[in-house]
Amino acid sequence: MVGGGIVGLAVAARLLESDPERRVVVFEKESAIARHQTGRNSGVLHSGLYYRPGSSKALNCREGKALMEAFCAAERVPLELCGKVVVATDEAQLPALDELERRGRANGVDLERVDAAGLFELEPHARGIAALHVKEAGIVDYVAVCERLAARVTERGEVRTGLRVAALEPGPDGVTVRFESGAPPEHFDVAVNCAGLHCDRVARASGLEWPQRIVPFRGEYWELVPEARHLVRNLIYPTPDPRFPFLGVHFTRMTDGSVECGPNAVLALAREGYRWRDVSVRDTLDALSYRGFQRLAVRHLSMGxxxxxxxxxxxxxxxxxxxxxxxxxxxxxxxxxxxxxxxxLSPLGALVDDFVLQKDGAVVHVLNAPSPAATSSLAIARRVADLALQP
Ligand SMILES: Cc1cc2nc3c(=O)[nH]c(=O)nc-3n(C[C@H](O)[C@H](O)[C@H](O)COP(=O)(O)OP(=O)(O)OC[C@H]3O[C@@H](n4cnc5c(N)ncnc54)[C@H](O)[C@@H]3O)c2cc1C
Incomplete structure (x- = not known):
């Protein structure tokens, strides 16, 4: 297993659950788990409101949310179904709010449409002309989820940190895992690439022909000072622009009581570029020279x-x-x-919306696991494990 984020750990736990005698090892390049997307997200347990009915996102989000609630209850991980509001601030946003309501209902989400007065009752400091109240949306501590998953994995398997996988080479009798450090290669029956921001590179190094590319989009956050936390009771989201997969800057109460505001979406100048000054020439050239990114940038210049x-x-x-x-x-x-x-991002400049899993011999590559992949992780893990174990 490559990657000690929530997806890799969930897949490892699932593989052990289906056969406790199986040898399962998670290889993580950092010195600890959940250092990247999983440990730096909004901590929201999504309800399934946004996703096209029947899509992999819609199905895995609904199933994953239920599994996550059960997991957190069993493992005593902080999770709260606090509800959220998605707000239309002007008339122009009403068609998009209508479409969200339709999608949400089609996906079986427990929601209610409210007017400005109804919004005031739920979130007295929010302003809007209409809103969806999504009662079953929640917040969860995903790092704590990962710690519990890792504990389950290490009961019988291993989580080895500080080891960067260079390639997963499928062969006639399994997979050879090669490391960048020159550590001796290891052999497994099956392997799974859950390398998040590096999944496309691991896939190509492993021989998969994959024309799409990961483009890193940074999401920046601010936090409300304690004296201003009363402005937000739970989760306040805007009606998203349907042309983009990002949800727009929102207010999120976290499980520790803090309130985060964000994230926006700017091109990161390194795959793990958390500040403007984090620049990787390779990663920046990789993004800027990619036809898919150039097309996207031209199409959405003013938004960018x-x-x-x-x-x-x-x-x-x-x-x-x-x-x-x-x-x-x-x-x-x-x-x-x-x-x-x-x-x-596709070579045509389309932001790939749905989750993407690809099997190549005994290797499964998780090639697109954006939000709500944390919510959906335990359901995605079932799909991935089934695919990996299929002859
Ligand atoms: C700003 C932001 C907000 C979000 N908000 C939410 C939210 O509220 N709710 C929600 O459900 N989802 C949210 N998401 C999405 C969610 O966080 C991700 O979809 C999810 O964490 C993906 O998990 P992952 O395991 O695939 O990736 P990651 O967590 O990035 O893990 C991948 C791991 O692979 C390791 N790795 C990479 N390459 C190698 C290699 N070659 N060898 C060994 N290890 C390697 C990395 O170090 C990393 O630990 C958000 C994401 C972001 C960035």
Missing amino acids: LGEIVRSISKTAFVRALQRLVPAVRAEHLVRVPAGVRAQT
């Missing part, structure tokens, strides 16, 4: 520039937040660490 302005200027970020909660002020916000999304 707007995101950059919101990244550089706190005033612009605050203005975006004030559309949802007008009482928020710049002095209420302090910077907190950013996350970087692994977003698969």
Whole structure:
């Protein structure tokens, strides 16, 4: 197993659950698990509102959410079904809100449409003309989930940190795992690539012809100072622009009581570039020279520039937040660490929306696992394990 994020750990736990005698090893390049997307996300347990009915995202999110609730109850991991509101701030957003309502109902989500007065009752400081109240949305501590998954894995298997996998070479009788450090290769019956921001590179190094590429989009966050936390009871989201897979900057109460604001979406200048000054020439050239990125950039130039302005200027970020909660002020916000999304982009410049799993001999590659993959991880793990064990 490559990758000690939530997907890799969930798959490893699932493989051991289906056969406790199986030898399962998770290889993680960092010195600890959950250092990247999983440990730097919004901590939301998504309900399945946004996704096209019948899509892999919709199915895995619904199933994964139920599995996550059961897992957290069994393992005593903090999880709270606090509910969220998705707010339309003007008439132009109503068709998109209608479509979300339709999708949500088709996906079986417990939701209610409310007007401005109904919104006021739920979130007194939010402003909007209509909203969806998604009662079953929640918050969860995904790092704690990973710690519990890793504990289950290490009961019989291993999580080996500080080891970067170079390639997974499928052969007639299994898979050879090669490491970048020159550590001796290891042999397994099956292998799974859950390398997140590096999954496309691991796949290509392993011989898979994969024309799509991961483009890293950083999401930056601010946090409300304790005196301003009363402005947000639970989760306040905007009505998302249907042209993008990102949900727009929102307010998220975390399980520790803090309230995060964000994330935006700017091109990261390194796959794990959490600040503007984190630059990898290889990663930047990789993104900028990719036809898919060039097409996307031309198509959405003004949106992209707007995101950059919101990244550089706190005033612009605050203005975006004030559309949802007008009482928020710049002095209420302090910077907190950013996350970087692994977003698969097609050569035609399309942001690949659905989860993508690809089997190549005895190797399964998880090639697109963006949000809500943390919510969906335990369901994705079932699909991946079934695929890996299929003859
Ligand atoms: C800003 C942001 C907000 C989000 N909010 C939410 C949310 O609220 N709810 C939700 O459900 N989802 C959310 N997501 C999505 C969710 O976090 C991810 O979909 C999920 O964490 C993906 O997990 P993963 O295991 O695939 O990737 P990761 O967590 O990135 O794990 C991949 C691991 O692989 C390791 N690795 C990479 N290459 C190698 C190699 N060659 N050898 C060994 N190890 C390697 C990495 O070090 C890393 O630990 C958010 C994501 C971001 C970035």
